[in-house]
Amino acid sequence: EAGVVQSPRYKIIEKKQPVAFWCNPISGHNTLYWYRQNLGQGPELLIRYENEEAVDDSQLPKDRFSAERLKGVDSTLKIQPAELGDSAVYLCASSMGVSLSYGYTFGSGTRLTVV
């Protein structure tokens, strides 16, 4: 079974430029999460989707961040415009449901560097 696939693996952009990250969850997983991991820190939740509905986006900086999960499968996270402080690893994870007994799998992440 393929895991959670993220692309690109690395991205370097200048500040004020837009950037987008893509995530393909494990087939059949209806719950999808975007996390941000700053250097030396644990992951922090940005947004959670149940199918195509964003059910928890309270920690998503909505002035510059947006996300979508059309058709309830793939998801895209966008930053526009990017700031220096957005440099981090952006992790996508998926699970069959919100209960831990279904498992909770992370992708390898996209490492963003804003210069």
Add this chain to the structure above:
Amino acid sequence: GQQLNQSPQSMFIQEGEDVSMNCTSSSIFNTWLWYKQDPGEGPVLLIALYKAGELTSNGRLTAQFGTTRKDSFLNISASIPSDVGIYFCAGQLSNTGNQFYFGTGTSLTVIP
């Protein structure tokens, strides 16, 4: 957000030694998780704990859900070089889908 404090922040041990690390919070959690993250990869779930006092093993790893529900512990016995990585605890406030809060991690280095 919730603050999960992990200690120690880093560990340097000899191969074959046992390892202990812990995670504490000011809040009560219903679920505790332990993850391992290798460089350039996402975290991988090691152990999940669902009940206060629960003790669960996964090979050489043993984790416990603290009786106060505000802490959890992870032990690794007879460490090997591939145990190197960063270990994160994560807590979930309820079973209804609330977010997981991650600790700041414990970096483990195993010296052959």
